[in-house]
Amino acid sequence: MSDINFPQFRNILLEKDRIPRKLNENAEQQRLLFLEYIKNGKIKTEEVNSCQCGCGELEKIAEIDRFGLPFGSLICKRCGLVMTSPRIASSALPEYYDKFYHVLNYGHLHVHDQQALFRLWQGNKIYRMLKPYLTDNKELSVLEVGAGTGNVLKEFTAEAAKDGVTVTATGTEYSTDCIEECRMAGINIVYGDLDTMVVQGGTYDVLILSHVFEHFTDLKAEMSKIKKLIKPHGLLYIEVPGLCNIGNIATYNFDFLEYVIHAHMYNFNRTSLTAILAEGGFETLTANEKAEAVFRPCENPAVVDTSVNYSDIMAYLEKLTFSRGFLKEGIENFSTIRNNLKDELATVHRWHDHEKEEAEKFARWNEAEKERGDTARRWHEQEKKVASELMHALDEHFKTPYTSVRGKIDTYRNLREVFAKYYKRYFG
Numbered sequence: 001m002s003d004i005n006f007p008q009f010r011n012i013l014l015e016k017d018r019i020p021r022k023l024n025e026n027a028e029q030q031r032l033l034f035l036e037y038i039k040n041g042k043i044k045t046e047e048v049n050s051c052q053c054g055c056g057e058l059e060k061i062a063e064i065d066r067f068g069l070p071f072g073s074l075i076c077k078r079c080g081l082v083m084t085s086p087r088i089a090s091s092a093l094p095e096y097y098d099k100f101y102h103v104l105n106y107g108h109l110h111v112h113d114q115q116a117l118f119r120l121w122q123g124n125k126i127y128r129m130l131k132p133y134l135t136d137n138k139e140l141s142v143l144e145v146g147a148g149t150g151n152v153l154k155e156f157t158a159e160a161a162k163d164g165v166t167v168t169a170t171g172t173e174y175s176t177d178c179i180e181e182c183r184m185a186g187i188n189i190v191y192g193d194l195d196t197m198v199v200q201g202g203t204y205d206v207l208i209l210s211h212v213f214e215h216f217t218d219l220k221a222e223m224s225k226i227k228k229l230i231k232p233h234g235l236l237y238i239e240v241p242g243l244c245n246i247g248n249i250a251t252y253n254f255d256f257l258e259y260v261i262h263a264h265m266y267n268f269n270r271t272s273l274t275a276i277l278a279e280g281g282f283e284t285l286t287a288n289e290k291a292e293a294v295f296r297p298c299e300n301p302a303v304v305d306t307s308v309n310y311s312d313i314m315a316y317l318e319k320l321t322f323s324r325g326f327l328k329e330g331i332e333n334f335s336t337i338r339n340n341l342k343d344e345l346a347t348v349h350r351w352h353d354h355e356k357e358e359a360e361k362f363a364r365w366n367e368a369e370k371e372r373g374d375t376a377r378r379w380h381e382q383e384k385k386v387a388s389e390l391m392h393a394l395d396e397h398f399k400t401p402y403t404s405v406r407g408k409i410d411t412y413r414n415l416r417e418v419f420a421k422y423y424k425r426y427f428g
């Protein structure tokens with residue numbers, strides 16, 4: 001199944017004595033309040049016993065979610081779909097989204113404290129992904145379910161305008177804060193969800209579910225509503241956080257537990273997402289492991305082969321867990337290396353100080369040497385002077401002829417004086 005042989009990865013995934021994601025104070029308080037609501041039954045939860053594919057053979061792969069909350073994960077051994085269990089009961093979802101979701105996820109008390117719920121350019125990207133499959137129609141009706149603060153629709157509309165395409169955009173939201181933001185931005189926003197839109201009637205050229213599909217509980221029911229809302233040749237864009245893309249997203253730190261969150265009822269990879277959509281009557285036009293996908297309603301879509309998806313996902317999680325351990329070890333090694341370097345640097349500093357001291361000592365010594373040299377030089381100069389005086393006196397003495405006795409005596413006296421001076425100098 002896997003080539004790295006890291007059997008303990010299941011135990012690591014099943015850890016429950018930690019809070020994988022760092023939370024700010026707002027989020028932490030909301031987490032505690034949410035736990036209280038779960039414990040006293042104000043927010044109801046339910047267990048999942050079988051997969052959407054009908055299989056009851058589910059394996060537990062996590063006990064907690066990214067907030068350390070008791071929402072585990074199950075994987076279907078037949079199709080590889082990952083499900084959250086226990087999960088928040090459908091009846092409790094509207095209250096949950098209005099009260100807990102945003103603060104817990106983003107740490108801000110109000111939606112307008114943050115720029116966009118999803119990263120910027122999401123709307124531009126979605127338009128570009130849909131573009132190859134759009135007809136020549138210069139007018140597009142677009143519905144986004146879970147429109148957040150309306151960023152995706154605004155960007156989508158602006159990107160389409162570059163091609164001369166006019167977009168009529170509609171969005172739905174549960175969050176009253178988000179609705180207010182959309183209205184202020186001039187977006188046609190409806191309080192509600194797919195049900196609300198089905199009741200309203202009408203069909204759209206494009207339906208966008210950006211980070212929404214994984215929040216649905218009953219996928220088959222939601223897909224049949226989606227079908228009612230899309231025109232026969234319309235397009236469905238679905239994006240979810242890809243299960244086999246965790247390793248490419250820095251904020252997950254190769255940690256499956258930083259990825260899972262109680263608000264996501266399902267976690268898909270490319271195979272499980274396209275398989276579910278095929279069952280719901282949609283053919284896949286394009287899809288990747290980031291779990292960005294474009295679908296079209298279809299009478300008889302080709303069945304997606306999921307037979308090796310379970311083992312593919314388990315192998316992926318094994319590698320991911322191995323990478324996480326490797327990364328942690330790397331960080332620890334790095335701090336050891338850093339400390340060693342610090343020690344070595346301190347040694348170099350001490351050594352440098354010592355060198356400086358030595359150099360100063362040498363400079364002082366050099367000064368003394370120079371002084372001694374100068375003294376010697378001066379002394380030598382005087383020596384030379386005395387010696388030449390002596391030589392001169394001797395010369396004079398021997399040059400003076402014997403005929404001049406007086407002259408001889410004078411030079412002899414002179415010679416004696418010079419000798420006396422010399423004697424006095426050297427022998428005291």
Ligand SMILES: [Zn+2]
Pocket residue numbers: 051052053054055076077078079080081
């Ligand atoms: Zn299944």
